[in-house]
Amino acid sequence: MHRNRIIAPWLRRTRPLLAVPFMVLLALSVAGPASGGGNGTRAWPDGRVTYFDASGSRTAVDAAARRWNESGARVSLVPTFRRRDADVVFVRDTGDLRDRCGDRCLALSSSIGRPASGRVTIWLDSGLTGRATALNVWVAMHEFGHVLGLRHREGTCSLMNAQAYDDDCAFPGEDAGTLPCGPASGDVAAAARLYGRERAARPCR
Numbered sequence: 625m626h627r628n629r630i631i632a633p634w635l636r637r638t639r640p641l642l643a644v645p646f647m648v649l650l651a652l653s654v655a656g657p658a659s660g661g662g663n664g665t666r667a668w669p670d671g672r673v674t675y676f677d678a679s680g681s682r683t684a685v686d687a688a689a690r691r692w693n694e695s696g697a698r699v700s701l702v703p704t705f706r707r708r709d710a711d712v713v714f715v716r717d718t719g720d721l722r723d724r725c726g727d728r729c730l731a732l733s734s735s736i737g738r739p740a741s742g743r744v745t746i747w748l749d750s751g752l753t754g755r756a757t758a759l760n761v762w763v764a765m766h767e768f769g770h771v772l773g774l775r776h777r778e779g780t781c782s783l784m785n786a787q788a789y790d791d792d793c794a795f796p797g798e799d800a801g802t803l804p805c806g807p808a809s810g811d812v813a814a815a816a817r818l819y820g821r822e823r824a825a826r827p828c829r
Contacts, residue, residue, distance in 0.1 A: 665737035665773035668711070671699035671819035673771060676710035679748050681764070684756040685714055688764035692772070695807045697815035698822045699772060712744040712771055714764070721747045731763045737773035737818075744771055765806045774814050781805040784814070 677685045682703075689701035704710045725732050730752060734745045746767045752760040762783070769784050777784045783806030807815070 665818065666740070667773055667818045668699075668738045671697070671772075672702065673699070673712060673768075674702050674704045674710050675712040675714065676704050676707045677714045678707060679714045679716040679753045681714065681716075681748060681753045681756075681760060684760040685764050687756050687761045688768055691761075691765055691806060692768055692815075695812045695815070696821055696823045697772075697807070697812050698820040699815060701768060710743060711738075712746060712768075714746045714748060716753045717747045717750050721749060731767055733767045733770045736770050736775060746771075762806060769807065769811060769815075772815055773818050774811065777810060777814065781808045783807045783811045 675685065675689065679685075686703060689703070692699055692701050707713055721729050721732055724747070730749045732747045746764075748760070748763065752763060754760075765783055774784050812821070
């Protein structure tokens with residue numbers, strides 16, 4: 625199993641996740657080279673991925689999917705009404721997450737790109753589930769990036785940056801200052817290498 629995990633060094637079990645500082649440093653780990661798409665990654669046919677939220681975070685997951693769908697990469701993340709029809713299932717952690725990747729792990733995806741068989745599971749820390757927040761939308765976007773086949777990359781405001789989440793790095797528009805930046809132009813370029821491009825990506829400010 626690929627271990628695509630998000631770990632927050634600052635996080636304590638008793639600290640509310642909504643009380644995030646202006647700049648939150650994260651340490652993430654994935655199996656294989658830390659770069660963009662490619663490296664033998666299995667792409668999804670026509671860039672279409674179905675997902676189901678069983679974590680109680682539907683608005684956050686939908687917001688993350690919408691960002692990818694509007695990014696400019698030729699991908700289509702589509703919600704399903706039945707878990708059995710989904711390629712990707714988001715679940716609320718009930719203890720397995722910390723057993724799999726440590727006490728400060730925020731999320732874990734079971735695959736980078738399309739798995740050889742079965743569906744992808746994304747475990748979310750129970751403190752991240754519920755209503756949409758800047759942090760849980762960012763985490764869902766990041767995990768969708770892994771699902772699409774993206775690995776970690778460096779760069780200011782990169783969604784797939786393994787080191788930092790910055791909630792001041794947002795797109796201009798109606799949700800500026802509410803949802804975090806992503807996918808950035810470099811992230812879209814990495815996805816476009818796997819799926820092609822439909823239109824220009826909106827750059828991060």
